[in-house]
Structure formats: structure tokens, C-alpha cells
Amino acid sequence: xASFAExxxxxxxxxGTPTLVGIDPRFEQLPPSLQTDSxxxxxxxxxxxxxxxxxDAIADLVAVIKPQAAFYEQLGPLGMAAxxxxxxxxxxxxxxxxLDCKRGDIGSTAExxxxxxxxxxSAWGADCLTVSxxxxxxxxxxxxxQCTATDxxxxxxxxxxxxxxxTLQDLSIDGKTIYxxxxxxxxxxxxxTKAPGQQYGAVGAVVGATYPEQLSELREVMPSAxxxxxxxxxQGGGPKDVAAAFDADGLGGLINNSRxxxxxxxxxxxxxxxxxxxxxxASAAATRDMIAALAAETTAGRLA
Amino acid sequence: xASFAExxxxxxxxxGTPTLVGIDPRFEQLPPSLQTDSxxxxxxxxxxxxxxxxxDAIADLVAVIKPQAAFYEQLGPLGMAAxxxxxxxxxxxxxxxxLDCKRGDIGSTAExxxxxxxxxxSAWGADCLTVSxxxxxxxxxxxxxQCTATDxxxxxxxxxxxxxxxTLQDLSIDGKTIYxxxxxxxxxxxxxTKAPGQQYGAVGAVVGATYPEQLSELREVMPSAxxxxxxxxxQGGGPKDVAAAFDADGLGGLINNSRxxxxxxxxxxxxxxxxxxxxxxASAAATRDMIAALAAETTAGRLA
Numbered sequence: 001x002a003s004f005a006e007x008x009x010x011x012x013x014x015x016g017t018p019t020l021v022g023i024d025p026r027f028e029q030l031p032p033s034l035q036t037d038s039x040x041x042x043x044x045x046x047x048x049x050x051x052x053x054x055x056d057a058i059a060d061l062v063a064v065i066k067p068q069a070a071f072y073e074q075l076g077p078l079g080m081a082a083x084x085x086x087x088x089x090x091x092x093x094x095x096x097x098x099l100d101c102k103r104g105d106i107g108s109t110a111e112x113x114x115x116x117x118x119x120x121x122s123a124w125g126a127d128c129l130t131v132s133x134x135x136x137x138x139x140x141x142x143x144x145x146q147c148t149a150t151d152x153x154x155x156x157x158x159x160x161x162x163x164x165x166x167t168l169q170d171l172s173i174d175g176k177t178i179y180x181x182x183x184x185x186x187x188x189x190x191x192x193t194k195a196p197g198q199q200y201g202a203v204g205a206v207v208g209a210t211y212p213e214q215l216s217e218l219r220e221v222m223p224s225a226x227x228x229x230x231x232x233x234x235q236g237g238g239p240k241d242v243a244a245a246f247d248a249d250g251l252g253g254l255i256n257n258s259r260x261x262x263x264x265x266x267x268x269x270x271x272x273x274x275x276x277x278x279x280x281x282a283s284a285a286a287t288r289d290m291i292a293a294l295a296a297e298t299t300a301g302r303l304a
Numbered sequence: 305x306a307s308f309a310e311x312x313x314x315x316x317x318x319x320g321t322p323t324l325v326g327i328d329p330r331f332e333q334l335p336p337s338l339q340t341d342s343x344x345x346x347x348x349x350x351x352x353x354x355x356x357x358x359x360d361a362i363a364d365l366v367a368v369i370k371p372q373a374a375f376y377e378q379l380g381p382l383g384m385a386a387x388x389x390x391x392x393x394x395x396x397x398x399x400x401x402x403l404d405c406k407r408g409d410i411g412s413t414a415e416x417x418x419x420x421x422x423x424x425x426s427a428w429g430a431d432c433l434t435v436s437x438x439x440x441x442x443x444x445x446x447x448x449x450q451c452t453a454t455d456x457x458x459x460x461x462x463x464x465x466x467x468x469x470x471t472l473q474d475l476s477i478d479g480k481t482i483y484x485x486x487x488x489x490x491x492x493x494x495x496x497t498k499a500p501g502q503q504y505g506a507v508g509a510v511v512g513a514t515y516p517e518q519l520s521e522l523r524e525v526m527p528s529a530x531x532x533x534x535x536x537x538x539q540g541g542g543p544k545d546v547a548a549a550f551d552a553d554g555l556g557g558l559i560n561n562s563r564x565x566x567x568x569x570x571x572x573x574x575x576x577x578x579x580x581x582x583x584x585x586a587s588a589a590a591t592r593d594m595i596a597a598l599a600a601e602t603t604a605g606r607l608a
Contacts, residue, residue, distance in 0.1 A: 024413075026412075026416075040427055068409075068413060068416075070407075070409055070413045070414075070416035070417045070420065071413075071416050073416070073417065073420040073421075073427075073428075074416045074417075074419055074420040074426075074427060075420075075427055076384075076388055076420075076427030076428055077381060077384040077385040077387075077388050078427075079427070080380075080381040080384040081381040083381075084380055084381050102407070102408055102409055102436070103374075103406070104406055104436055104438075105372075105374055105406055106464060106465065106466035106469075107466060108330075109328075109372060109374045109375075110374075112330075112372075112374035112375050112377070112378045113374045113377065113378075115378055116374065116377040116378040116379075116380075117377075122378075123344055123377075123378060123379055123380030123382075123383070124377075124380055132406070132408055132436045132438050132439075133438060133472065134408075134436050134437060134438040134461055134464075134472060134473070135436075135461065135464050135466060135468070135469060135472075136464070136466060136468035136469045136470065136471040136472050136473065137468045137471040137472075138466055138467055138468030138471075139466060139468065157438055157439065160410060160438075160439045160440070161410065162410035162411060162439060162440060162442055162443060163442055164439070164440035164441045164442030164443065165410075165439060165440045166440065167440040167441040167442075167489075168437065168438060168439075168440050168441075168482070168485075168486075169438070169440065171475075171477050171482070171485075172477065173475050173476065173477050178472070178475070178482075181472075181475075182472075185471075
């Protein structure tokens with residue numbers, strides 16, 4: 001199998017867009033037709049149906065999805081089964097899956113997480129994971145090793161999109177911020193995991209669209225790392241904010257939108273045109289609009 | 305219901321020990337009688353049996369257990385079902401459960417994690433979670449709110465036990481380390497979540513036994529926070545290394561041992577006395593020995 005970075009580049013080129021569809025099921029925001037049974041089992045069944053129908057709606061449009069584990073975990077083991085089904089269904093449809101679970105632990109425990117989630121041989125079978133780096137450099141090693149062994153990838157939290165991300169990440173030591181130090185470490189891991197002739201390695205970074213200046217700085221610091229950029233849409237980031245994520249060919253950045261695409265049916269202009277009865281069409285239309293906006297205002301326009 | 309900190313203090317006093325039994329099932333290290341079926345379903349059944357029998361073996365000896373989610377997650381949704389059973393079984397036996405899953409995310413996603421795991425109303429029903437703080441202060445708020453709403457608790461990673469914990473946590477800004485800054489924030493959250501007349505709040509800190517000097521420093525910085533101290537036993541920490549975790553009454557510290565208690569049957573002196581056939585007795589004996597060692601060399605001796 002090709003490396004994760006190669007598969008990602010190929011898939012993004014093929015679909016012609018860096019749009020990443022996040023899947024964040026929230027029971028009370030689902031279309032009313034899916035809110036019929038609020039028991040844990042009923043909610044889990046609704047999450048599975050919602051996730052799979054959303055995948056059907058956007059599978060021809062984008063290359064990658066990012067299910068957010070937290071929402072499925074909220075429903076206990078039944079929710080986890082819905083998450084597993086979501087991952088396998090997306091992969092059957094030819095999509096790459098980044099599981100957003102921000103795991104991180106020491107030594108052999110990190111290894112257990114890596115083996116749990118990464119690659120075809122794992123129980124969850126994701127292509128890629130998000131990973132939290134508070135425990136230090138050695139806590140990332142088992143994930144990187146598993147990426148190499150299974151042609152999978154990770155995105156390490158570097159500069160997150162939330163208002164309080166600065167309390168730790170922006171602290172500066174000898175003129176260098178924590179997020180920049182973390183970025184330099186990610187770059188070293190990315191460079192070390194490049195397949196021959198490739199621009200990007202198996203290790204990428206999460207950098208929020210809500211901090212455009214830092215995004216620009218971090219694109220320079222990490223020339224070998226794919227950037228996963230959350231914060232587009234509901235959190236306030238727009239196409240111009242994320243333009244710095246891409247290289248000259250329109251590669252190197254994945255722009256995530258979750259709520260804005262998941263629940264498009266509840267907001268104009270999609271609400272009037274489609275409404276809850278045609279929520280899948282609303283999600284597809286909102287995805288198309290995001291693809292067009294990114295193509296118009298960033299180098300992603302060169303992918304098509 | 306009493307607050308988590310009150311329930312914890314009561315339970316630790318009642319059992320007379322701060323020993324925390326970690327549950328880290330690893331299929332290849334289980335007693336051979338539990339290694340009969342290596343399919344995912346077979347491994348999940350073995351994890352459930354191992355976890356529940358271990359709980360039976362130590363329920364009369366200690367107040368708290370700490371299942372490590374990573375090992376159960378490795379088995380996919382079936383493993384998560386075994387984890388849920390482990391949590392509910394331990395609580396039926398009157399034990400407090402700290403679920404070690406080091407979750408952390410932004411805003412409403414952190415809220416989903418908090419609602420997933422904390423308190424009787426949650427799908428998982430744990431008393432307490434471990435939480436990773438890389439995303440910043442605001443990422444902890446939803447967990448703290450849920451602690452207050454459900455009389456549950458969290459332990460925030462401050463100074464972890466792994467060799468590489470220093471790469472981020474020991475960085476120093478204006479003479480103050482990251483772990484110390486984090487500790488000061490934990491102390492503010494702990495102080496703000498104290499029940500009337502209590503010494504400790506709902507927010508505690510993870511501080512590794514492998515760094516005794518930092519443990520001593522951090523006990524002073526966080527007078528309102530319970531400390532969860534991993535790294536005892538297999539990772540090299542001994543009773544003298546963890547003595548600083550406790551207050552004068554022997555409270556305020558929980559000393560975790562996982563592998564050393566889980567797989568005691570495979571090591572002397574328990575191997576000769578009990579062996580794999582009586583692995584539960586080996587775990588109980590190793591737990592008793594740890595309790596005695598802590599009582600002899602720390603203020604935990606005053607609990608009895």
C-alpha cells in the first residue's frame with residue numbers, strides 16, 4: 001500500500017478539493033426524522049444512520065472525513081459500535097478516515113492506542129488519528145512507529161482553534177512559543193517519515209483556522225507536514241483565513257468543517273431550499289459551496 | 305450525594321490505604337487459562353473476566369480502581385463493552401472508579417466527553433476521569449462543570465511519569481516550569497470546587513512517582529488537589545518516592561500500581577506461592593504487600 005501522505009495527496013487531487021467533512025453527531029441537532037428514539041440504543045442507531053447517509057451525500061465530493069469520537073463515546077459502547085460502523089462504511093465508499101480522538105499516553109499505553117486505531121490490521125481501521133502531545137516526545141513515538149508499519153498517519157495538536165488555546169500553546173521560551181517548538185518536532189517526524197520523492201510525511205499537525213497568522217508561520221515551519229485546519233465555518237474561519245495552509249499546488253492543507261456541513265438543513269440558504277426532509281441534499285450543497293469558496297480564494301483552485 | 309473528594313477521602317480512610325489498583329489488561333500477559341481465544345470477541349471476553357475477577361480479588365483491600373481505556377479500546381467496540389462492564393462491576397462492589405482515558409478537546413466536544421464518562425447519569429458511569437490539558441484552560445471548564453453537576457472528579461495531567469515528560473512539561477518560562485503553571489491552574493480549580501469544610505476539591509493532578517522532587521514541589525503548590533501518582537512498581541517508583549504525595553493524615557495521594565498487581569502471578573515471590581492457577585490470590589497478596597509498604601514508609605500508615 002502507498003503511504004498515508006501519498007494516498008492523501010492522490011485522493012485530494014482526484015476529488016479536486018482539500019475540504020474535510022467532519023462528522024459531529026449531536027442528537028438534539030439531527031433532522032427530526034432521526035430523533036424518534038432518545039434511548040441510548042435509539043440515539044446510537046440514529047448516529048449510525050446519520051453518519052452513513054451523510055457519507056453517501058458527500059462521498060463523491062470530498063476525499064476525507066473526520067468523525068469526532070467524543071459524540072459517539074457519549075452513548076457508551078453502543079455509540080462506539082456506531083463509530084466503528086461509520087469508519088468502515090466510509091472506507092468502503094473509498095474515503096480516507098481521520099478519527100478525531102486526540103489520544104495520547106505513555107509508552108506501552110500509547111502503543112495500545114496506536115494499535116487500536118491505525119491501519120487495516122487494527123480493530124477500528126482508521127487511516128489516521130489526531131494525537132495530543134502533552135506527555136512529551138516519547139509519547140508520540142509509538143504512534144509514529146505504527147504509522148510506518150501500517151501506512152497510516154497522525155495529526156498532532158500544535159495550535160488549536162479554541163479561544164483558550166493560548167494559555168499553554170502561546171507561552172514563549174527564549175522567544176519561541178510552545179506551539180512553534182511542537183511544530184518543529186512535528187516537522188522532524190514528518191521529514192523522517194516521508195516516502196521517497198514525497199513532499200509530505202506521515203505526521204501532520206492540527207492548526208486552527210481561527211489563528212491565520214500562526215497558520216502562516218506554521219506552514220513555513222513544517223514544510224513536510226500536512227496541516228489539518230479546524231475552525232472553518234461555525235468557529236469563524238473563512239477561505240482567506242486558511243489560504244496559508246496550502247502549498248503552490250493546493251496540497252498540504254485539509255480544511256475541516258463539521259457543524260456547518262452536518263446541520264446545513266437548519267440554516268439558510270439551505271433551510272429554505274431543502275429543509276430537514278432533504279437534509280442530505282442540504283449537506284451536499286453546503287459542501288459544494290465550501291469547495292467552491294476554497295477553490296476561488298486559495299491555491300486549492302489549482303487542484304481541479 | 306457527597307462530592308467526589310469527600311467520597312474519596314471517606315473510602316480511603318475506610319480501607320485504610322491510598323493504594324490504587326490500575327487495571328491494564330494485555331492479552332499476552334493474562335493467565336494462560338484466559339488466553340484460550342485470541343479473536344477480538346475472545347479477547348474482549350477474557351478482558352471482562354480478568355477485570356471482574358481482579359476486582360473481586362482486591363475489592364475488600366482498596367478504595368479505588370483505575371482501568372486504562374487504551375487496552376480495551378484496542379479490541380474495538382467489543383473491548384469498549386468489556387470496559388463498561390468493568391466500570392459498572394467495580395461500582396457494584398462499592399469501589400470508586402477513575403477511568404484513565406486522558407481525554408481533552410475544545411468547548412462542546414470536551415462537554416461531550418465530560419457527559420460521556422462522568423457520574424451516574426453518564427453512559428459510562430465513572431466517578432472520575434483523567435484529562436489532558438494541551439488545549440488550554442478553557443478545554444478543562446466543561447469537565448469541571450460536569451464534576452460539579454454530578455459529584456464526580458477529574459485528574460489533570462501535570463507531570464507525567466514517562467522519561468520524555470520533560471520535553472514539554474519541564475520547559476521553564478520566567479523561572480517557572482510548564483508543569484508548575486499547570487499545577488497552579490489545577491490548584492485554582494481544586495480550591496473553587498471544594499465542598500464546605502473540605503480540604504480537597506473535585507480537580508486533582510497526575511504527578512509521576514518517577515519524579516520525587518517534583519512530587520514534593522507539586523504537593524506544596526496544590527494543597528487543595530488530590531494527586532494521582534502513577535509510576536510505582538514496574539516503572540521504578542517505591543514507597544519513599546511517593547511519601548511526599550500525602551498530607552499529615554495520610555490523605556491527598558493515590559498511589560497507582562497496574563502491571564505489578566495485575567500480573568503478580570508471573571513474578572516472584574508470588575509466582576512460586578500462587579502461580580497462574582491462583583492468579584487472583586497472587587494479585588491480592590501483591591496488593592496487601594503494597595499496602596503494607598506504603599503504611600510503613602509514609603503517612604498513609606496513619607489511615608489505619
